[in-house]
Amino acid sequence: MVDWTKGRAEAQAIAEPWTRQGGPGGAIVLFDSHGVRESASGGFAVIEHRLPFTPDTQNRLASISKHICAAVLLREGVPLDETLGSFIPELPEALGAVPLCRALDMTGALPDMMEALWQQGTPFTASLSAAEVFTAACRLPGLNAEPGTEMAYSNTGWRLAQVILERRTGKSAAQLIEDLMTPAAVPIRFVSDESEVVPGLATGYWHDGQGWRRGFYGFNFSASGGTAGSAAGLARWAAGLMAGREPYAGLLDRLAAPRQFSDGSESLYRLGLVMTKLGDTPIIGHGGSLTGYRNHMLLAPEQGVGVVLLTNREEDALWPALRVLAALTGESLPGEPENLPAGLYAAEEGPFWAEFTGGAISFMGGYEKLVSDGEGGLRSLPAYLDIRLRTEADGALAGKIGGLAHRLLPVPAETRLDERLVGRWRDERLGIEIAIHADGATSWPWAGTIGRETRLMPLPGGRALADLGHGPWRHRPCLWLQPDGSLRLAGHRSRILHFSRIDQESRS
Known part of the structure; x- marks a missing residue:
């Protein structure tokens, strides 16, 4: 039995401290297939002007946008089983051979553009247009792995999906999303980048340990995460999906349809949505994160209810949303593991x-x-x-x-840096160089010729982790020696850099 009173009380318990702290905040909206039923909010949408965050405050939805982009692809009849190269012939051969559906369900092994550029020394605050990011995608030297073998998060397929949509329809992403939202009069819009004015938009913030700072993300947003809307507006959209009201009949089922790995096993990641369970209740949803914004949307379609949580705080949004959904549906949150590793x-x-x-x-x-x-x-x-x-x-x-x-x-505590890593290395395909010193200090490309230093954390077997922080985000790619003496670099989202030794430091 759905308990709106308990759900509202849990939402208020989460939102009230945001107001008490006098910092950024958020809104939590509880809804059913008919629309918004309850809400709670707290904190400020703009700290500088003391503007309260409400359920109608505009926020960046970030990667919650993905299922909206997928809905447009389905609406426009784009054949998802076709390869990326059949739509975009200028892509490199390896990327072009990936089916669009695998690019969207995160099994396509496409390097994520932000992480790939970050590894090459491009700050995520750099203002890059859609055309510039697309040009970089067309220069990617390969894939992370064999498509279909692993779910690894990547925005690149969704960026390419936007290119496909705009080429096929002759319309902009902004117009296509407006066309999708107009029948239900839902105020969700596409926003191209940080510089576009969005009336009533909350400012994103992150905490540096001393105080709140404004978030900034320079890359073009694209279909990966470019929509903006309020918690109430997103709840109305999700309610319409659950209800299957025209013209959205059957759309949620298509978005949430099972996806398989190449071995036939099922993946929880679908078309911009993640399927799982809360107790015995099947739930589906997705999060969104941009610098200073953290959001989550969860639906329990069998019970016809859901929760939207939007914040302008760089903090986890999934678990608070789960707390509210658990209170609403009467399910219990899963317990802590008996023996937590550390x-x-x-x-x-x-x-x-x-x-x-x-x-x-x-x-x-x-x-x-x-x-x-x-x-x-x-x-x-x-x-x-x-x-x-x-x-x-x-x-x-x-x-x-x-x-x-x-x-x-x-990893044994006494692990030492493998001396074979020491030296200067270059990826000839992308023109990137790093220099590793015997004490683990490493020179890394950053912001053109500026460069930066990181210290490697040794792993066994000729491997080590770099540590590259920027604002609230931390990137820790792994360097590992190959049998032929070359050096590869990998993060979860990008594994394409491959270095050859160009000089060797004295190891004495």
Whole structure:
């Protein structure tokens, strides 16, 4: 039985501290298939002007936009089984061979453009247009892996989907999304970048440990995350999807239809939506994150209810949204794992590593909270990445992450930097150089000729982690030596850099 009173009380308990703290805030809206039923909000939409955040405050929806883009693709009849190259012939051969549907369900192994550019020294605050990002995509030297083998989050397929839509229809993304929203009079719009004026838009903030700072993201937003709207507006859109009202009849089922890996196993990631369960209740949703904005939308279609949580705070949004949905539906939140691992782990070979801290996992940079699987193991209740692990007798953690089997071992505290990593390295295809010193200090490309320094954290087997922070975000790519003496670099979203040695420092 749906309990709107308990749901509202939980939402108020989350929102009230935002007001008490006098900082940025957010809005939580509870809805059913008929529309908004309850709401709570707190904090400021714009701290500088003391403007309150309300359910009608405009916010950047970020990657919640993905299912909206997918809805446009389905509405326009774009054949999702066709390859990217059949729509965009100028793409490199490897990218062009990926089916559009795999590009959208995150199994296409497409390098994420932000992470790929970040690894090459381009700050995410750099103002890059859609044309400039597309040009960079057309220069990508390859894929991260074999398509269909792993779910690894990437915005690139969605960026390319926007190109496909605009070429096929002759309309802009802004017009296509307006056409989609007009029948239900939903005030959700497409916004191209930071410089576009959005009336009533909340300012995004992140906390540096001393105070709140404005967030900034320079890249063109694209269909990866370019919509803006209010919590109430997004709830109305989601209510219409659940109700199947015309012209959206059957649309949610198509967006949430099962997707498979190449081995036939099922992926939880669908077309811009993630399918999972809260207790016995199937739920589907998606989050969104841009610098200073964190959001989540969750639907429980069998019960005909949902929750939208939008914030202008750089804080987790999934778990608060789950708390409200659990109170609303009467389900219990999953319990803490019996034996939480802690510290750094790595696979015996390859770039795969994980760090466990605070009841959560960072797998190659992909963050998920961990809960008990009810059978002595660990699992995610995924924002994006499906994780299921069990502890083995030797202390290893084994299971599947993003559909791919992994076995992770604790990294010994005495691990030292492999001396074979020391030297100067260059990726000739992309013109990127790094220099690794014997003490682990490493010169990294950054902002043209400025460069920056990072210190490597050694892993066994000729591997090491860099640590590249920028604003509230932290990027920790893995460098690992190849049998032929070359050096590869990988994060969860981008694994394309491949270096050859160009000079060697003295190791004396």
